[in-house]
Each structure stands twice: as C-alpha cells, then as structure tokens.
Amino acid sequence: MATHATVTPPSEKAHSAHDALDLESGPGIDFLDSKAGASLRRQISVQLTAEQFERLYLQPGGQKAKGDLAQRFGNPTPLGIASLLLCHTPFSCYLMGWIGTTTAAAPTLVGAMYFMGGLGLTVSGILEFILGNTFASVVFFTFGSFWLSFGFLFQPEQGIATALGATSVEYNGGIALYLVWWACLTLIYLIASLRTNVVFVALFTTLDIVFWLLATIFIKLAYANTTHLTELLKAAGAVGFLTSACGWYLLVVLILDSTGWPIKLPVGDLSGFLVRKRRVE
Structure with missing residues (x-):
C-alpha cells in the first residue's frame, strides 16, 4: 500500500519564516493560499511504501519495528x-x-x-x-x-x-x-x-x-x-x-x-492434513 506525503523542495526550504510572514501579512493578499487558484507554494506528491510511512511517522526516530507481533x-x-x-x-x-x-x-x-x-x-x-x-x-x-x-x-x-x-x-x-x-x-x-x-x-x-x-x-x-x-x-x-x-x-x-527446554514433547502435527492443492496455470 502506497501512502502519499507532501514534500517541500530544498530550494524553498531555504526561505526564512520571515518571508512567509511578509507574504501572508499583505493587505488583502493571500499568496500562500490563493483563493483565485492553486497555492503559490509548490507541492510535490511522493509515494511512500507502508514501511517507509511507518518509519517516518509512526516509529519515533524512524526506527524500524523489530520482528513481527508474534516475536x-x-x-x-x-x-x-x-x-x-x-x-x-x-x-x-x-x-x-x-x-x-x-x-x-x-x-x-x-x-x-x-x-x-x-x-x-x-x-x-x-x-x-x-x-x-x-x-x-x-x-x-x-x-x-x-x-x-x-x-x-x-x-x-x-x-x-x-x-x-x-x-x-x-x-x-x-x-x-x-x-x-x-x-x-x-x-x-x-x-x-x-x-x-x-x-x-x-x-x-x-x-x-x-x-x-x-x-x-x-x-x-x-x-x-x-x-x-x-x-x-x-x-x-x-x-x-x-x-x-x-x-x-x-x-x-x-x-x-x-522457557527454552531442549526437550520437545510430541503433539502429533497435523498441519499437512488435507492441504489445499494449488492449481497449476
């Protein structure tokens, strides 16, 4: 599953917060969220995989989860x-x-x-x-x-x-x-x-x-x-x-x-019983 995220280009990151404030403070002018059309701030839509999205936003520090739930x-x-x-x-x-x-x-x-x-x-x-x-x-x-x-x-x-x-x-x-x-x-x-x-x-x-x-x-x-x-x-x-x-x-x-005992008592595994046959295409 791909997740969309908005990323600001590096060249625009160089502008200070003061520039943005000046643009927004103009009388009757809203350049950053223009009512007449699209915003002047360019946006780039980037596709992230589910794992990348989780590392960026759901895992503090971007650390990948160790193992699955069973582990x-x-x-x-x-x-x-x-x-x-x-x-x-x-x-x-x-x-x-x-x-x-x-x-x-x-x-x-x-x-x-x-x-x-x-x-x-x-x-x-x-x-x-x-x-x-x-x-x-x-x-x-x-x-x-x-x-x-x-x-x-x-x-x-x-x-x-x-x-x-x-x-x-x-x-x-x-x-x-x-x-x-x-x-x-x-x-x-x-x-x-x-x-x-x-x-x-x-x-x-x-x-x-x-x-x-x-x-x-x-x-x-x-x-x-x-x-x-x-x-x-x-x-x-x-x-x-x-x-x-x-x-x-x-x-x-x-x-x-x-508890990690080396002795494995038998239970009689039946997981192979009535296994579904895969259709050969």
Missing part, C-alpha cells in the same frame, strides 16, 4: 488453556464424586468460572486476535462466555433454580438445549482441529462427548427419569477428565517450550 508479544495460548483447565478439571471431579462431592458443589466454582474461565479465556482470546490466530481466538472467546454463563447460572444469589424449580422441565430442559448446541459448536471445533495436532483433536473429541452426555443427563432430569443417572454423571466426569488430561499435556508442552 514482540508472549504466547497467550498457555493462559487460555490454563484458565480452561482450572474450571473444567474440578467440575469433572465433582461429576465423578471425588472426595464425596456431587454437582451440588458447583457453586464453589463460581469464582473460578468468572475470573479464570471467564476473564482468563477472554483476555487470551483478545491476545490471540491481536496476533491473528483466528481459531484460537474464537475458541477462547466462546469458552470464556460459556464459563461466565455457567457461573451466572450456578451463583446462588441469582436464584434461577429456585425460581424455575430445580426439577422442572423449564430449568433442566433449557440447560439441555443449551448444552446440545454447545456440542454442535464443539463438533465444528473438532473438525477444524484436524488441521492442528493430535492432542487438540483428542481434546475436542472428548469434550464433545462430555457435552452430549451432560445434555442427555439434563433431558432425563427434565422428564423426571433418574435411571442410570449416577452412571451417566460418572461417565461424563471420566470423559471430561480425559479432556483435562489432554489440556494439561498441552499446557506442559507450551510452558516448557516458552
């Missing part, structure tokens, strides 16, 4: 994954009944849902957007919104379960439909992840199964059907824990890489 900023992906894990992993443990917990322990995670799942994922999504990582940005933004919405749902002060009735069709059926569409969205992410790495594919596969299991549980609750409910809850928790295991592995890979 000047840190990698926000570990923050997003850590924020997701610190909400998802405890919730999976509740579903499996660890330390005698049940889904009734969900309100204890409200703070984490807001500040880790919601805030942490949103911040990382913004940073991924700045770096131009569309897929990671969308995933982090949407799951940040998911944890914010669940935090709002489980916050005792909202009284949503009390207002609708925790065993009502409206409450359980509404959550079930919400989870069904999250399962559909996760399926889209799963398809997209086939071009990333094996660990991401496993993460989205297990997460999609979790959403379908949770949707099934709430559908059964909506119809007051409690058969095999405990087994379904534990199955959702176990599969969710597999999702967490994939996430924790990715987090370790990213953190070790950020």
